[in-house]
Amino acid sequence: MADNDNVSGVEIQLDHVTKRYSGSREPAVKDVTMTIPAGKIVILVGPSGCGKTTTMRMINRLIEPTSGTITIGGEDALRLNADELRRKIGYAIQQAGLFPHFTVAQNIAVVPGLLGWDRKRIEQRVDEMMDLVGLDPAQFRTRYPRQLSGGQQQRVGVARALAADPPVLLMDEPFGAVDPITRGNLQDELLRLQTDLRKTIVFVTHDFDEAVKLGDKIAVLGEASTIMQYDTPEAILANPANDTVAGFVGAGASLKQLTLLRVRDVNYNDDALTAVSEDTSPAQLRSRMTEAGKTYALVLDGRRRPQRWVHVRDLSTAASLAAVGRPVGDLVSTQSTLQDALEAILAEGGNAVVTGTRGEYVGTIDIRTVTDTIQQIREEHETGSAAS
Template sequence: MSKIYPGGTVGVAELDLTFAAGELTVLVGPSGCGKTTTMKMINRIIEPTTGRILLGDEDVTRVDPVQLRRRIGYVIQNVGLFPHQTIRGNVGTVPRLLGWDKRRIRDRVEELLVLVGLDPAVHGDRYPHQLSGGQRQRAGVARALAADPTVLLMDEPFSAVDPVVRERLQSEFLRLQATVRKTIVFVTHDIEEAVRIGDRIAVMSQGGHVEQFATPADLLGRPANEFVADFVGADRGLKRLAVTGIDASDLEQPPVVRVTDGLADARAALQRTGARWAVVLDDAGRLHGWLSADRASGAGTVRTAARRMEAWVPKEASLKNAFATMLQHEAGWVAVLDGDRFLGVLTPESLHAALRRSVEGRVPETAGAV
């Protein structure tokens, strides 16, 4: 599709994109590149000049635009809640327009308020001005989901709140998307946000040209051209940590001793492997701590000489989580656990090797990494 304004100004040149069902696709690019214009053509707030928009097999450029918008959820930057209606009234707007009965609307509103983290008893009868910015944004998401739309459009929904609230909203939204699995088109100018939440990202330049359409990991690891490389930033290697998962092949296997083992046995294990430290597990096989070679002297058991170890992450974590944990605890390694089961450790060297392998496509990605 395309959008040419009177006078010949090109809002969006010929654009051809497919958004996969159940995925969150991010449109990102500099101001004026056509991100919001593209989004508004999807629900025909802006009418395309040429082309078709297919929702499944249906060309929605040929249907009633008002009816179309009731089938597509829409969340904007400043929320757009009706100030004269309660939160319950706002969330129930589209179901009322569709003619749902009052009980069905009430049940749906209650369900959605809980889903987005708002207590119906506390927030349901309040007005928008009585809520914080983050709470209003969650109410806006609930309203957009009320009629169970096929597609959800989100136009810089979190940009009007402070960074701390924004990060919390992104995390809550990822949790919500894991539950509802909507087909979402999300507009932002922030590549950090795009990488964090997107399954796929379209980097756009002036005139609505798509310079690259790829997963976050591919975008950061293999920018298609100089424009994309400049846009994602020179620190794209660090950004890639957030979208690269931990693979079993990344893990190192240091010596393992038990808290009930004697120190003499622990010394022997360290000498046998030439290691400077060992992982200590408790009697149930859970991570207890670590034991350095210099503390494995004398008599007694490992329990008396071991040090507690707080630097650990679950196996589902990203390399960014592992690196941050390592820095937070000033640790030389971080343990990786599957529930309570110890799997291995990541060190700065193995973490770097994992990142290098991910660029070559041999490490799984984590879509919507937290």
């Protein structure tokens, strides 16, 4: 990314980190080395019991590594006082882990309180955090966690984790216990927060779709936390490192790939024949169409917004362009994902119209564009992995 100066997160480095519990021969986490870049969301994903949570909990030393080093922002985490270290690392867990006998405000205020902030600053910060996660302070400040819905509790959990403005945030399946719709909203909101906050977030989940949606990078972990693949979601979807990763990615990798791409990133067509209804007569358009050898043209309104598709046959009888042809149905914007575009293409029967930010016509997209893009990404990642 170009705007690296806004990043408030710091880099985390795990170097040959191993955790061995006494009494078990196999280590729970075996020799993990990875770099978590500053200001990125890195997802640790893997089957239950693979040691992904253990790996994460070693970063804030809720679990002490048996060997290896962990540095956070250049500092050796193992040399710091563990309690003080944790106050500088946000921590959000499944079902929020809110203290039931504390009000929402008291829950959010815990870490600032531990850091010795004065009361006024804490109060301000609590309100600010509640605004940030979309809870009205006046309404929710004095409520107890049991009086909130699961999604609201989770928001308070995130607010509590962020209250002392830590550079690093650890999230252990934070959205695992809420319904799918709320989960989707919370995920969107985390992404929205992250565009402003730019923390370093380590996020543990077993849901690969969640990983694809949230992750800047995904580490797919196998037994004892062995890293099977550590790459961008696009790269993992396009070219899984091995069969296990492929199995974990699951069916429909190409469809998931489509959710990661935006229409603006692909080469859509912009050669459709267009005409503005007000200043073109049917006869004029008809002659332009025969000249260009096209059977269809797109009629736009005065502000160049797409209105209707017309067939050359329709024009011989029409008096004006205002009412001929078939109205344009689903539109896609340049911001839409390719998945949305594909949906529109299928609904429209071959071609979907692409509009710009003000709804003006910028081009069309068809199934060929989509398949070509997927093909191209696959080839890129294949040659990329062959080269490395």
